[in-house]
Amino acid sequence: MASTAPFAKMNGIGNEIIVADMRGRADRVTPAAALALNADGATKFDQIMAIHDARTPGTAFFIDILNSDGTGAQACGNGMRCVVQALAAETGQKAFALETVAGILNAEEHADGLISVDMGKPRFGWQDIPLAEEFRDTRMIELQVGPIDAPELHSPSAVSMGNPHAIFWVDRDVWSYELDRFGPLLENHPIFPERANITIARVTSPETMVIRTWERGAGLTKACGSAACAAVVAAARTRRTGRSVSLVTPGGGSLHVEWRGDDHVILTGAAEWEFSGRFDPSTGVWARDNESVA
Numbered sequence: 381m382a383s384t385a386p387f388a389k390m391n392g393i394g395n396e397i398i399v400a401d402m403r404g405r406a407d408r409v410t411p412a413a414a415l416a417l418n419a420d421g422a423t424k425f426d427q428i429m430a431i432h433d434a435r436t437p438g439t440a441f442f443i444d445i446l447n448s449d450g451t452g453a454q455a456c457g458n459g460m461r462c463v464v465q466a467l468a469a470e471t472g473q474k475a476f477a478l479e480t481v482a483g484i485l486n487a488e489e490h491a492d493g494l495i496s497v498d499m500g501k502p503r504f505g506w507q508d509i510p511l512a513e514e515f516r517d518t519r520m521i522e523l524q525v526g527p528i529d530a531p532e533l534h535s536p537s538a539v540s541m542g543n544p545h546a547i548f549w550v551d552r553d554v555w556s557y558e559l560d561r562f563g564p565l566l567e568n569h570p571i572f573p574e575r576a577n578i579t580i581a582r583v584t585s586p587e588t589m590v591i592r593t594w595e596r597g598a599g600l601t602k603a604c605g606s607a608a609c610a611a612v613v614a615a616a617r618t619r620r621t622g623r624s625v626s627l628v629t630p631g632g633g634s635l636h637v638e639w640r641g642d643d644h645v646i647l648t649g650a651a652e653w654e655f656s657g658r659f660d661p662s663t664g665v666w667a668r669d670n671e672s673v674a
């Protein structure tokens with residue numbers, strides 16, 4: 381049995397996150413451990429954010445991201461806020477440069493407790509998202525769900541925020557769509573060779589939007605930060621909104637996204653600590669603090 385590592389169960393406006401402290405050790409959280417933690421109601425999560433020692437000078441830590449199905453992810457905006465809150469509480473420092481497989485992100489905790497993460501620059505090229513076939517204009521790609529002459533959902537925008545996203549624009553209440561049924565089909569559609577996060581978005585004004593997301597590797601979630609960023613960028617690109625938008629997410633929380641003039645996308649929102657414990661990164665066996673790991 382590997383030695384145990386500390387973790388914190390947290391959430392980013394309802395997005396269920398485990399922040400695992402893997403600093404000072406060479407092993408990784410295994411897919412088997414992720415599946416075991418997700419199978420337990422107390423530690424059920426959408427993403428694990430595993431904090432490792434820095435790999436690159438100028439960065440504080442390397443963050444490995446796992447979805448609840450044990451697969452890796454390149455970006456997780458809500459999880460990054462949880463990481464920043466945990467590190468700020470531990471160190472008193474407010475700003476961090478954190479590396480992921482997708483690159484280096486800067487993040488900071490503000491005086492009001494909200495946390496902003498610079499999610500980097502969006503990418504729109506079909507090979508960057510990636511899509512399986514050439515689309516010269518990814519503001520609207522050919523993809524639909526439902527009858528050919530009366531599709532339920534159609535013509536999504538596609539965006540990479542480091543991870544792949546498709547955003548379907550709807551006029552009705554986002555809760556009136558069977559995203560639990562369409563989500564898995566769309567996530568695994570052959571047009572997305574690396575699968576995709578699937579969002580339905582209803583623009584309610586040039587500064588406001590409501591979204592629901594089926595996350596790649598995690599399913600329906602109460603919030604998805606990178607999807608919020610992808611939705612705002614895609615909405616601004618298609619002239620549905622401006623570049624500074626507040627979003628309501630399924631958990632009832634709100635996020636703010638600004639697509640700055642320098643092309644960087646800034647995600648701002650809250651993060652919340654729930655409880656702490658220790659776990660075995662190879663098996664997922666865990667215990668709360670003050671209990672012993674079996």
Ligand SMILES: N[C@@H](CCC[C@H](N)C(=O)O)C(=O)O
Pocket residue numbers: 395426427447452453454455456457458459543544577595596597598603604605606607
């Ligand atoms: N919840 C996240 C996104 C997590 C990654 C996603 N499921 C993927 O596989 O790309 C967020 O807040 O961004």
